[in-house]
Amino acid sequence: MEIVVCVKPVPDAETKLRPAPDGRTLDLEGAKFVLAGYDESAVEQALLLKDAVPGSTVRVVSFGPPGRTEEVLRAALALGCDTATLVESPPLAHSADVRSVARALAAAVKKLPHDLVLVGKQSGDSEAGMLPTALAQALGHPGFNGAVELKFDPTQKLFTFGRASEAGLERWECPGPVVLGLQQAGNDPRTAKLQNILKSRRATLDKVSLAELPTLDVAGATAEAFQLPPPRTGAKWIEYKTPEEAATKLVRLLKEEAKVFP
Amino acid sequence: MSRSVLVVGEPRPTGLVPASREAVAAARLAAEGGAVAGVLLGGSPEAVTEFSRGGVTGLWVGSDASYAERRIDRWVPAILAAAKSTESEVIVLASTGFGRELAGALAVAWDAAAATSVTELTPTDEGLFVAMPVLGGRATSKLRLAGPRAVVAIRPNAFGAPAMSGEAAPVESLSAAPPTPTLAGRRVGFEANAASQGPDLSSASIVVAGGRGLRAPENFHLVEELAEALGAAVGASRAVTDAGWKPGTYQVGQTGRSVSPQLYIAVGISGAIQHLVGMMSSRVIVAINSDPGAPIFKIADYGVVGDLFLLLPALTAEVRKARASG
Numbered sequence A: 001m002e003i004v005v006c007v008k009p010v011p012d013a014e015t016k017l018r019p020a021p022d023g024r025t026l027d028l029e030g031a032k033f034v035l036a037g038y039d040e041s042a043v044e045q046a047l048l049l050k051d052a053v054p055g056s057t058v059r060v061v062s063f064g065p066p067g068r069t070e071e072v073l074r075a076a077l078a079l080g081c082d083t084a085t086l087v088e089s090p091p092l093a094h095s096a097d098v099r100s101v102a103r104a105l106a107a108a109v110k111k112l113p114h115d116l117v118l119v120g121k122q123s124g125d126s127e128a129g130m131l132p133t134a135l136a137q138a139l140g141h142p143g144f145n146g147a148v149e150l151k152f153d154p155t156q157k158l159f160t161f162g163r164a165s166e167a168g169l170e171r172w173e174c175p176g177p178v179v180l181g182l183q184q185a186g187n188d189p190r191t192a193k194l195q196n197i198l199k200s201r202r203a204t205l206d207k208v209s210l211a212e213l214p215t216l217d218v219a220g221a222t223a224e225a226f227q228l229p230p231p232r233t234g235a236k237w238i239e240y241k242t243p244e245e246a247a248t249k250l251v252r253l254l255k256e257e258a259k260v261f262p
Numbered sequence B: 001m002s003r004s005v006l007v008v009g010e011p012r013p014t015g016l017v018p019a020s021r022e023a024v025a026a027a028r029l030a031a032e033g034g035a036v037a038g039v040l041l042g043g044s045p046e047a048v049t050e051f052s053r054g055g056v057t058g059l060w061v062g063s064d065a066s067y068a069e070r071r072i073d074r075w076v077p078a079i080l081a082a083a084k085s086t087e088s089e090v091i092v093l094a095s096t097g098f099g100r101e102l103a104g105a106l107a108v109a110w111d112a113a114a115a116t117s118v119t120e121l122t123p124t125d126e127g128l129f130v131a132m133p134v135l136g137g138r139a140t141s142k143l144r145l146a147g148p149r150a151v152v153a154i155r156p157n158a159f160g161a162p163a164m165s166g167e168a169a170p171v172e173s174l175s176a177a178p179p180t181p182t183l184a185g186r187r188v189g190f191e192a193n194a195a196s197q198g199p200d201l202s203s204a205s206i207v208v209a210g211g212r213g214l215r216a217p218e219n220f221h222l223v224e225e226l227a228e229a230l231g232a233a234v235g236a237s238r239a240v241t242d243a244g245w246k247p248g249t250y251q252v253g254q255t256g257r258s259v260s261p262q263l264y265i266a267v268g269i270s271g272a273i274q275h276l277v278g279m280m281s282s283r284v285i286v287a288i289n290s291d292p293g294a295p296i297f298k299i300a301d302y303g304v305v306g307d308l309f310l311l312l313p314a315l316t317a318e319v320r321k322a323r324a325s326g
Ligand SMILES: Cc1cc2nc3c(=O)[nH]c(=O)nc-3n(C[C@H](O)[C@H](O)[C@H](O)COP(=O)(O)OP(=O)(O)OC[C@H]3O[C@@H](n4cnc5c(N)ncnc54)[C@H](O)[C@@H]3O)c2cc1C
Pocket: B210, B211, B212, B213, B214, B236, B237, B238, B239, B240, B251, B252, B253, B254, B255, B256, B257, B267, B268, B269, B270, B271, B272, B273, B274, B275, B278, B288, B289, B290, B291, B294, B306, B307, B308, B309
């Protein structure tokens, strides 16, 4: 089976949250970029399918500025992905345009054999949750987000998965090629072995250059401000002698001060 | 400068998902006095009534049972047909799981700028300015969606729904036959959620969540009774779901659901960062915990230090009393 996984470089959890000097985005000065959250699960799911279906290949693709994007691609290689493609972004400045990301990734994915394109349900930083179906639309493939319990039936060549709705869990089956945004891989992501980390540092990355990409409307959506919430000053304490007094005081505050009592 | 806006209603068995009604409020802001049409695909008669009285100037209805499968390749062409008939420049949806699937597909199919989880919206001559929580609710990002088209999915509980009007807006059928699916894939089954009482966790306006402080599964009813008295959804920390006291669908946090209700009451939950990122963007947070040093108090608005086994029954009784007396 030919699997493509798309991962986004996101700053790691240690990154100090503060606005960049222009106030428009998160300050990424000195940040370390990692495979995060759902993207890590997507890579793990791809590798599990590869383990289960002999002869499979996992190709990882990422769109972004070279430095940080290389970092996450090498991390994915160290985990066991077979090849990595860096799709070079135009100087993004403040772009947050999902169309552009989808079109750039689609241009790269089209060049790779693929039965399955796996992405995260939502990225670790912007958490938009739009790219899975945007990419499917750009590729002309069926696409679903929020997939759980993904399995492959090799005799019928069908992918089966669950898709959660408010009322319950839908069961779907779909032949490839299909794009799936993964909600849960039902696993603990593996960690890379030291020797594979060292090997991944020397690996050659495939590159898709700007010249090969369609024209992107990167200014369609732009970041204008990055703001931290005013620091919560800590709880207002409810003083009381009996539980009943605590209850009366709290209900009154919720009603009259916070105005959230139903 | 006024513009026409289209609201996509998301049906559920009993009507519309609440955030679809709130989407009408956001759409009115975006329209600046222009028309606000609704489009409803596969909803019940109750949903048609609710939507047509919910502040739209007109409603387009596509009533084919197949819309219930929530296939992008049926919904996107139907929505775009409605957008064309209404000459809409903005499409507003509820930022539910399906709403975000639609938003991504529409961004490409309609060639529009798009944003999800939107909590604020301001129209300007330079485009729509929108705000949304990012990084697990630890920061807010403001984006400008340049024209000429924009897709905006709004976060539940961020915009109040407009009042229901006595008079229903005109309802028209989408003239074209429902689009036939163009893409592969079949829905082969459906497992309804165990008849959960009360509202859905992700979109509830009040959530009461319990943690390990409840000590044993047979004590969890204390949390459920308070939730019932408040008309709230029930959530839990991972300590509770991992121990099997409650199914995983109850879990709030980094590896569970993200919630942003008007009111979040954390009971016997310490406030580990993995829990906080799933609920920190709630408007008002109440914490009940016996340990005054519990980290949850750092982000809570109201703190009650004490034994939940004494406090919860008193609080539930007080809430019932207050609600009964209006
Ligand atoms: C990768 C990863 C992902 C995770 N994802 C999540 C997630 O999505 N959601 C999540 O919740 N956690 C998550 N966790 C777990 C998280 O780190 C905490 O372990 C968990 O949230 C603790 O749950 P708790 O607050 O219920 O339990 P505890 O931390 O044990 O807290 C129990 C609290 O109850 C109080 N208490 C005890 N008795 C009483 C009483 N009688 N009256 C009042 N208060 C009392 C105690 O003072 C204490 O503060 C994750 C962890 C990891 C490593």
